Amino acid sequence: MPHRTETDSRRMLRELRDEMASAQPGQERLDRITTIIAKSMGTDVCSIYLLRDPDTLELCATEGLRASAVHETRLRLGEGLVGKVARLARPLKSADAPSEPGFRYMPETGEEVFTSFLGVPVQRLGERLGVLVVQSKETRDYSEDEIYGLEVVAMVIAEMTELGAFVGEGTSFASPHKHATTLRGVTAQEGEAEGHVWLHQPRVVVTNLVNDDxxxxxxxxxxxxxxxxxxxxxxxxxxxxxxxxxxxxxxxxxxxxxxxxxxxxxxxxxxxxxxxxxxxxxxxxxxxxxxxxxxxxxxxxxxxxxxxxxxxxxxxxxGQGVETGAEMPDRAILVARNIGPGDLLEYGRKLRGVVLEEGAVGSHATIVARALAIPLVISVPRITTDALSGDHILVDGTEGVIHLRPDDTVTGAFRDKMAMQAKAQERYASLRDKPAMGRCGTQITLKMNAGLMADLPSLPTSGAEAVGLFRTELQFLTRERMPRRSELVATYARVLDAAAGKSVHFRTLDIGSDKVAPYMKRPDEPNPAMGWRALRVGLDKPGVLRMQLQALIRAAAGRPLSVMFPLVATGEEFARARDTLMREIERERRLGHELPEQLKVGAMMETPSLAYAPDSFYREVDFISIGGNDLKQFFFAADRENELVRRRYDTLNVSFLTFLQVIVDRCHETETALSFCGEDAGRPVDALAMAGIGIPALSMRPASIGPVKSLIRRSNLNEVSELIARVQVRGLESARPALLDYVASLVD
Known part of the structure; x- marks a missing residue:
């Protein structure tokens, strides 16, 4: 690295520091900074462009261009050399700027007399803030030393912008972290919450930008x-x-x-x-x-x-560590770039909601948030930059929208929405002990999904008749080491105790794809969702599967036990898994351990192939649970982690309903118990359609049981079945419009 003389640079930075400490208004400070830089670098022009919005740069101060152009000249990101610097986020220089591709002449600035150009991005932690430009009349090839020095200055300007040094009369820029902001992300767990920001990792604020020694x-x-x-x-x-x-x-x-x-x-x-x-x-x-x-x-x-x-x-x-001594606010909303399941579990039910800058719909954190029944919005750009601990925040998990530091109008509308939902929940609570029976007399069994002991208290209050899915992988994903068999026995026994005699369907370890335990090596796969995961891992590496089955048998200790294998693609895979379980039953018998009073062995149907398995599979399996999330993504070839396609295909698409009808008919012919498990089962209109085509049981998150039960009780499932049949005959693409009209016609 070439040696750089420090005298001019240090003098310039000290002058900038003094300007930041001065009591001048924001615009005067900006103007003074451009003068300092131009003088120090010996250039005719210094200009500062700042982003007014994510796509628009505004000339905010200049030394050398026409003063009348300030706050009037604007460029789109990528437009002209200045816009190019901002878009590419890297320096750009030219000894003959007008000859450069993409050059844009702005006559209102009077810049036609300036030939050479050097622009560097003003950015902080990857966030674009603007562009710092110097220009000269003579042809000048700016050196690497000069570029590097200007980058250092741009760093100081970025920090000054972050600290609000340019806010004030005449600048028309709002103070950072003070104005209301609406951010859009992706819904990972539905629900609404109001509270105050709690940053998982508090931001480090650098206030001493320039050194004296x-x-x-x-x-x-x-x-x-x-x-x-x-x-x-x-x-x-x-x-x-x-x-x-x-x-x-x-x-x-x-x-x-x-x-x-x-x-x-x-x-x-x-x-x-x-x-x-x-x-x-x-x-x-x-x-x-x-x-x-x-x-x-x-x-x-x-x-x-x-x-x-x-x-x-x-x-x-x-010295700004994570443990700052600050107390978590009431109604805390956790904000983080990303978070592991263990950390999220430590916060537990102290949180009202979670907002992540990264994350995925099927991530560990999403699974835990669903288990804790707290709203989660992921892929929210800039949230960790824009939010400060203690900020007022509204989380609309249903729409995937975050209101940060909202004004009174937004807050009032949001509270009205939450009040209406609370009133609806009171109505649903009155249905808790009533059956999900349609007006036609058809009864649907409603079950709840769970994955933590914390879920089980919801079982009696939700109105669920059973636990249709208990996700056993969370006990593996939230630990730094493989759990011992004795630990699993204790956990599963507590789950059965908490269920108080109601059926619990334990799904065996479903890892792989987006769920990889910290102590397991992630295989290098081009398409993990369709790769080595779930039961495939258990059959290839039977040690963990056998240990888990032993733990389930011992936890049952004379009580009924239901075991369900995930991602079964063929009848042969189920037969192998079932044989493994039966061998463990025999082994436990020989050891003198108490066996389950009743054993039911089922499969999750998450691949279309299993719908066409031989009749022998349907007769051998005790029950089938349609895993709607995976089945739909494989049916439509649409990755549910990919925002470009995951919302493109509708559960009530006639082709998908027709396919589900095939499964219903096969299970009816073989007298195989059938249920549907997944996010769609908890959406009332979707659940109504599934009940209408003959799926007798639905499993969902506890909070969805009330709304689904309410709609089923108001509906005639025979009419729903006939409506879907008419849609199919007419060759329509989706049954949703007809079903929405039907629901709108119902009388409470």
Whole structure:
């Protein structure tokens, strides 16, 4: 790395620091900054463009261009050289700017006399904030040293923007973290909640941007990095007994922590005048900007590692650790980039809702949020940047919308919506002990899904007649090591105790795809959802499956036991799994252990192939549960994790209903018990259609049982069946419009 003289740069940064500390209005401060930079760099022009919205840059201050253009000249992202710098998030220079491809001449600025151009992005932690530009009349090829120095200045401007230094009279910019913001994400768990933000990892706020003693500041950096390296070594030593993949992640941490290039760049930033914290954050911002443009998942993961390591180093330097001493607010809404199931379980029912910047519909956190029955919205851009702990927040999990620091009008409308839902819930509570029987006399069995002991108290109050699905994988996913058989026995026994005699269908371990335990190696698969997962893992690696079956048998201890195998694709797979279970029953008998009073063995139908299995399968299986989430994605070839396609196909599409009817008819012919399990079972109109085509049992989250039961009791299922048949005969694409009209015609 070439040596850079620090005198001019340090002088400029000190002047910028003094401007930030001054009591001037925001616009005057901006104007003064452009003058300082132009003078220091010996350029005719310095201009600052800031983003008014995600797509529009506005000229906010200038030295050298026409003053009348300030707050009048605007560019779209990618438009002109300035817009190109913002879109690409990297510097751009030219000795002859008008000849550059994409150059846009803005006559109102009077820039036609300026030939050379240098623009650098103003960004903070990957977030675009604007562009810093210098221009000169003479042909000038800006050096790498000058580009680097301007990037350092842009870093300071980014922090000043974040701290609200440019807010005030004349700027027309709202103060950061003060204005109301509406953000859209993806619904992962429905429901609404009002509360206050609780950041899972509080943001590090860098306030000392410029140093007075570069040698002392570099020494601070070295001390902090040594502590960081020590903590990484400690984590690596503690992980010796862990799986290889976990150790590889920590080895990557160690590699970054010992990177000479990383250290040299930060030391150079400090010599040019930045504080140690600002130098770390500058490198972090560059890495995050690069992250947005890297398509390769391996490289993205490594850049995420570097980002996490930078956060750790910032916390060491600033002392702003996770344990800040702040108390979690009442009605806390957790906000995080992402979160593991173990951490989310630790928060438990203290949370009203969860909002994630990343996440996936089928992630561990989603499963836990559903088990805790709290609203969850994922893929919310910028939420960890925009939100501060304590901010008022409204979470609309049904629509996937977040209102941050909402105004009174939005809050009032949201509270009205929640009040209406609370009133409806009171009405549903009155139906708790009544059957889900249509006006035609047909009764539908409503069951609840569960995965944690925390779910089971909902069983008597929800009106559910049984637990149609108990997800056993959560006991594996929320631990740092494989659970012991004795621990599983105790857990399953408590579940049966809490069910108080009501049936519980235990689904055996469903791991793989998006559910991988921390201590298990994730296989490299091009399409994990259709790969080595669920029962396929159990049949290929029978040790864990056998241990789990032994635990279930012992937990039953003379009580009825229902076991269900996930993702059964062929009758032969079910036969192998059932034989494994029967061998364990015989083994337990020989050991003298008490056997289940009654044993029922079922399969989850999550692949279309099983619908056409031989009659022998249907007669051998005691019950079938249609796993609607996976079955629908395989039927329509639409990945439910992919936002581009997951909402494109409707459960009430006539082709899917016709396919479900095939399963209903086969189960009726063979007298096989049948139920439907999944998100769609908890949507009243969808549930009504399933009941109408003859599915006798539905399993859903506890909160959905009341609304579904209410609609079924108001409906005539014979009329629903006839309506769907008419839709099929007419060749319509979906039964939803006709069903919505039918529901609208019902009398309460």
């Amino acid at each position: 570069s040698k002392a500041e570099i020494a601070r950096l070295h001390d902090a990095v040594e502590k960081l390296r020590g903590s990484v070594d400690d984590m690596l030593n503690a992980a010796r007994s862990r799986d290889k993949e976990h150790q590889e992640v920590l080895q990557t941490y160690r590699m970054f922590a010992n990177s000479r290039g990383w250290m040299k760049r930060m030391e150079e930033d400090i010599r040019l005048g930045l504080s140690a914290e600002a130098a770390v954050e500058k490198e972090q911002s560059i890495a995050r900007a690069r992250l947005e443009t890297v398509p390769d998942q391996y490289l993205r993961d490594r850049l995420h590692d570097l980002d996490d390591l930078s956060n750790r180093l910032l916390r060491i330097l600033t």
